[in-house]
Amino acid sequence: MSFVGPLVFDRSDMIGTPAVIGWNADRTRVYLVGYGTHSAETVPFELDLTPFVYGNAAPYELPALRPLMPRNALRPQMTYAVSDDGALIAYLFSEPTRTVTNYTGYGDPFAGIGLLDVRTGQNTILVTAPADEAILSMSYATDSNALYYATARYTESPLGGIGVPIGTRLFRYDLEARQNSGGNQLAPDPNMSVASFAVCGDNVFYVANPLNSEDYILYSASLVNLAQPTALLGGRFGVSFGACVP
Structure with a gap:
């Protein structure tokens, strides 16, 4: 049995509160959006969990976060x-x-x-x-x-x-x-x-x-x-x- 703890990532590019909106087919990548009080404040981001899913992440490695759309497309x-x-x-x-x-x-x-x-x-x-x-x-x-x-x-x-x-x-x-x-x-x-x-x-x-x-x-x-x-x-x-x- 493996223990899954808090997910830590560099969210300097994300405004508001991160919220999960979905996953890719093999569940190795999660899609996030930063939400404000009433609506989304960001375009969708992809958080790549592949190294962590397959157990080959480097010590202190953080998941890679990238926008799926240009930020000005919001x-x-x-x-x-x-x-x-x-x-x-x-x-x-x-x-x-x-x-x-x-x-x-x-x-x-x-x-x-x-x-x-x-x-x-x-x-x-x-x-x-x-x-x-x-x-x-x-x-x-x-x-x-x-x-x-x-x-x-x-x-x-x-x-x-x-x-x-x-x-x-x-x-x-x-x-x-x-x-x-x-x-x-x-x-x-x-x-x-x-x-x-x-x-x-x-x-x-x-x-x-x-x-x-x-x-x-x-x-x-x-x-x-x-x-x-x-x-x-x-x-x-x-x-x-x-x-x-x-």
């Missing part, structure tokens, strides 16, 4: 998602110039999705949100060959006067063909506010609530038939989606 409020094989890092970003009617969330609305290919270093902007809409969140397909993302417009909530997302639509971006498709309504009622979603296999799970209610409903639906969702659970609760379990 965009406002970047939020990252790493594919299961560690080859791709997708990220949401905002644009201070984007205006979305009734939006009252923290900072600026998410305006687009970018993709970093760790293998080649290629960094590409994949999609931007439609006019007067924001991107809510994104989720990899189970085999990581596509990204699902949801967009919405905003309206004023009758309960609290804050802006809430409605008219949520689900899109699929094929990472191999580099083609966008979908755009179908996610919730059974366009006036329901979708809080979060996750794709698992051939289904999507999401949480939504009517504008005049504090109760939430957990739905599941086939990706090929979003119009007929199944209500799984209702009540006053919050859901944070994790990984799919085979």
Whole structure:
């Protein structure tokens, strides 16, 4: 049995609090981001643990840390998602110039999705949100060959006067063909506010609530038939989606 102690590395290039966002396929390299109070303060970094994984590190050797993107590629409020094989890092970003009617969330609305290919270093902007809409969140397909993302417009909530997302639509971006498709309504009622979603296999799970209610409903639906969702659970609760379990 081996003892794994605190991980020490030179973090002079990293701003904020280091947080793990993912690993490469053989778990010898870890991807880190420096986070501030509300969002990322740095581009992704790679911490090479190879000498330590295979037991041939020199005495007092520190893991090598390198940025995976140019530091000037940092965009406002970047939020990252790493594919299961560690080859791709997708990220949401905002644009201070984007205006979305009734939006009252923290900072600026998410305006687009970018993709970093760790293998080649290629960094590409994949999609931007439609006019007067924001991107809510994104989720990899189970085999990581596509990204699902949801967009919405905003309206004023009758309960609290804050802006809430409605008219949520689900899109699929094929990472191999580099083609966008979908755009179908996610919730059974366009006036329901979708809080979060996750794709698992051939289904999507999401949480939504009517504008005049504090109760939430957990739905599941086939990706090929979003119009007929199944209500799984209702009540006053919050859901944070994790990984799919085979």
